[in-house]
Amino acid sequence: MEEKSLRVYDTEKTFFSKIGNKLNKWLTPGRLGINNVLITLKRNNMLKCYENYIQNEKNNDRKGVYLKKYEEAYSLYLDSIDKNIIEAIYKKVKNNTATEFEKNALSKYYNIIHIKDLDYTEYKNKKQKFLLEIDYETVQAGGKSKVITRFNNFYYDKMETLYKNLVKQYSVKLLEDNTENEKNDIYNKIYTILDEYITKMLPYKMEQDPTKELFVEIKDEYEETKSIKVNKLDQNDVIEKNMLLLGLSRRLFTHSLPLGVAEQCYNKLLDDLRNLIVDTRISKKKDRAYTLLLRFIEEFNLKVLSTKVYWDNAEERNSYREFWKKYQEIENIEDTKECVKQKEILFIQNELKETLKNENKYSKIIAFYKSKLVELGVMKKLPNKCATLNKDSVYVQDLIEVKKNKAKAKVKKSNG
16 A cells, blocks of 8 residues: 555656746746747747848838838847847856857957947947857757748848948958058958858858859859868968959959959959068979969959959050950960960069069069069070170270260360
8 A cells, every 4th residue: 555655756747847947947047048038039020020021122112111120120139139148148157157159159249349449330240240140050059940941041131231241341441541550450351251251151142042143153263262271371372262262252242342442452462472482482382372473463364454444544554455465365375385384474574564663672573573584585694794895805884984985085076
């Protein structure tokens, strides 16, 4: 009787214990806490407003109403994520109970907050981008395919806008009066944001619409960019990656990264390559840098200068037209080796002409270009010594003096 009357109940399985455990989880700050419940509610409302806006985008009468509702819902949704970071993640980091993901998230959050006083536009776009990335991870971890699909449609559409806004903002800043260090910082930001977009955004967009003309055209360039493994200690790798990123940007960010800004970025990389060639002591690295330079010059001309309509200087425009005409003539050479050689000669001659405009700055690379043209048989290297002009060993300087004396004698004779 006693054995039958003694029953063991699993408190985890009773109705009231389940309710209690659920409430405890909701009220605990963190991934399963009350903050996340609020984020889910705000997210669902925002997605509904977004979908209504997209469906009525062509309805001019109601478009403004749906847009306003979507913007309000979007703002409340971001506020809920922001609040979760401040209240929940901050407490967990402070109590040393946060995961590595949460620690990194808080660190990135404060780095973005720091930008606010320096550049509000950059801060505004970067903060939205960061908050959306945080929630994207949460939604993907949730595993509900229907929610993931709905959210992804919104996420990639909104992130496209934020990436373009950031590129545009950096382009504007680059045109301002900046110091050399400030310019270098902006260049790095442009390359970083382009790399992020091509790594995180482009694969999804290409997968969704693989037959789109733009994606078909850039597929090879994208694959090449993806295949490069950059060793940050090797400047060749860094320059090559940035060159490919700029090439893709001419198609993906045509309006956000104007031609003038792209030209500045290319010119900066060109200067980096010139310095790399003259500073490198290892012959293999120097040869690789030189090969990259030739490829870079061709790409720069094809993707930027050949599309340039407005030139500030008429002389530069005419000079480029002559260069482009010669390039097109060389392209028609059937012998591949001869075609490559003639292109190399054309590129180095043009580079020599450009660098001679600032001989003090580019003296080392000028010497390198001249030696290359000698190797290619275009220039001759004269011996570094005085040469006799005749059998009586009259030197150049002596000849000049003789001519001066003769000229003076003539003047005296005529005066007499």
